Amino acid sequence: EADIYQTPRYLVIGTGKKITLECSQTMGHDKMYWYQQDPGMELHLIHYSYGVNSTEKGDLSSESTVSRIRTEHFPLTLESARPSHTSQYLCASSPSPDRGRGYTFGSGTRLTVV
Amino acid sequence: GQQLNQSPQSMFIQEGEDVSMNCTSSSIFNTWLWYKQDPGEGPVLLIALYKAGELTSNGRLTAQFGITRKDSFLNISASIPSDVGIYFCAGQLRNSGGSNYKLTFGKGTLLTVNP
Numbered sequence: 001e002a003d004i005y006q007t008p009r010y011l012v013i014g015t016g017k018k019i020t021l022e023c024s025q026t027m028g029h030d031k032m033y034w035y036q037q038d039p040g041m042e043l044h045l046i047h048y049s050y051g052v053n054s055t056e057k058g059d060l061s062s063e064s065t066v067s068r069i070r071t072e073h074f075p076l077t078l079e080s081a082r083p084s085h086t087s088q089y090l091c092a093s094s095p096s097p098d099r100g101r102g103y104t105f106g107s108g109t110r111l112t113v114v
Numbered sequence: 115g116q117q118l119n120q121s122p123q124s125m126f127i128q129e130g131e132d133v134s135m136n137c138t139s140s141s142i143f144n145t146w147l148w149y150k151q152d153p154g155e156g157p158v159l160l161i162a163l164y165k166a167g168e169l170t171s172n173g174r175l176t177a178q179f180g181i182t183r184k185d186s187f188l189n190i191s192a193s194i195p196s197d198v199g200i201y202f203c204a205g206q207l208r209n210s211g212g213s214n215y216k217l218t219f220g221k222g223t224l225l226t227v228n229p
Contacts, residue, residue, distance in 0.1 A: 006156075048216065100206070102159050102206070105149075
């Protein structure tokens with residue numbers, strides 16, 4: 001049973017459209033993360049949050065933005081989608097303090113921009 | 115930032131064979147984690163290691179935390195078709211206050227098992 005949910009699972013959208021990828025978790029975790037996974041498998045951290053009203057950019061520069069108004073919700077928004085944004089987007093969360101159990105990941109959103 | 119070198123990048127094996135993959139780092143970690151990502155899903159934690167030299171098993175999986183704290187390996191014995199997927203190592207530091215830093219992930223090992 002998943003405790004972190006991402007919607008939609010798949011999205012095909014035209015260039016220039018605004019999109020929001022949803023991520024919600026029911027575990028009460030303070031920390032949440034967004035990763036972009038390229039076709040070469042590597043995971044790139046693009047955003048993270050350590051709590052409500054806290055957001056930081058990750059290691060990989062991204063044109064997307066995030067918000068954290070509620071503990072359980074961490075949506076990612078692209079104001080104007082481009083084909084270069086085509087990728088798999090994974091959301092994850094972890095508790096604070098971290099008990100050394102790593103992150104819990106969602107099932108991902110596969111985004112295709114045509 | 116810290117980087118993990120994970121190898122091999124991909125493996126093609128026959129069902130029943132044993133598999134070994136490893137991760138090395140230029141700096142030490144307090145925790146090593148191994149994840150598996152099934153096709154179309156997010157990564158799932160397989161094994162967590164917390165002490166240098168620690169050897170931990172989870173069914174057919176065995177992982178070890180290197181003595182130098184800069185490496186870890188994962189072995190899968192008697193592979194089966196459902197072992198197919200991407201395996202990631204991840205390292206984590208813990209500061210003196212007990213807080214943990216973000217995970218550093220390896221680039222992944224793609225495992226294909228031929229029936």
